[in-house]
């Protein structure tokens with residue numbers, strides 16, 4: 001709505017807002033820049049709160065121009081549940097993204113990304129996914145009447161692949177090379193056949209900001225936001241969301257962002273803790289949705305951790321499964337392994353007991369019935 005341009009996160013080069021671009025010429029990831037003064041003049045909490053509590057309440061902060069392009073399946077407005085038992089290390093809240101239409105927060109990114117694709121005239125879309133993004137894109141493409149092709153590494157939970165099939169997507173298994181190879185195939189289809197590419201690019205991050213908007217809307221005080229990191233799009237999207245709220249005078253204080261990865265896929269955490277460059281790895285973890293060996297928004301995720309004065313840790317598969325079990329048995333919140341990563345991280349980091357902590361529970365338990 002109030003988009004000014006696309007800017008490279010690495011070198012600062014800007015591109016016109018009408019240009020479809022995935023990366024900068026230098027290889028850096030892109031960010032959408034708004035005219036914040038304009039937004040500031042138009043919104044206030046009391047104005048926003050007259051609208052329904054869901055993702056689109058904050059539409060001034062999304063890069064869609066006309067309402068007619070919006071494809072929504074009622075995403076956002078997810079429950080914030082105060083821990084009753086297991087939050088013994090203090091004030092823990094669970095933001096339960098598993099209730100979304102396709103069972104993960106990915107729907108927040110997809111509604112923006114797919115609406116933008118329609119606005120730019122797409123008739124067919126392609127993406128790579130470890131499961132959840134593909135399920136989400138398949139659903140929204142079905143709603144929009146677009147054909148969707150999803151490249152999925154073999155070994156992804158069959159529940160997620162069945163979701164894609166039921167929405168009528170064309171699912172292509174990728175036998176070798178995991179998510180990174182799947183992403184290369186999707187990019188090839190874009191380059192060679194001009195099929196509209198979806199994935200962890202700037203417009204998806206824009207959609208995922210709405211987790212931050214809802215938290216700021218609902219809570220008086222937030223000290224720490226704890227979040228799993230795969231490609232790093234969610235944590236950096238949320239951080240951009242909080243910063244935009246501050247820039248437009250909607251909040252005064254920014255929370256600390258805390259990133260958690262699986263020990264068998266520690267790309268961002270290792271770089272953050274050592275100060276070295278991100279090194280690609282071959283992921284080895286049962287937490288499939290964060291098994292991304294070469295995170296596309298890794299640098300943005302590190303910036304979110306640093307700028308917010310946050311921290312990061314890894315957790316083992318065993319710690320993740322214990323966390324999943326605890327959340328289900330003692331809180332009534334069942335999530336897939338990645339959904340429990342934030343809670344596992346809170347326990348590991350021993351954050352101050354009086355700090356208000358929000359764990360992002362990223363995906364529903366029904367999405368993975370094997371890793372219980």
Ligand SMILES: *Cc1c(COP(=O)(O)O)cnc(C)c1O
Pocket residue numbers: 104105106132133228229230231232233234235289290336338339362363
């Ligand atoms: C995608 C996903 C993540 C990781 O999010 P990124 O934006 O890739 O960092 C974590 N948990 C679940 C359930 C996911 O689907």
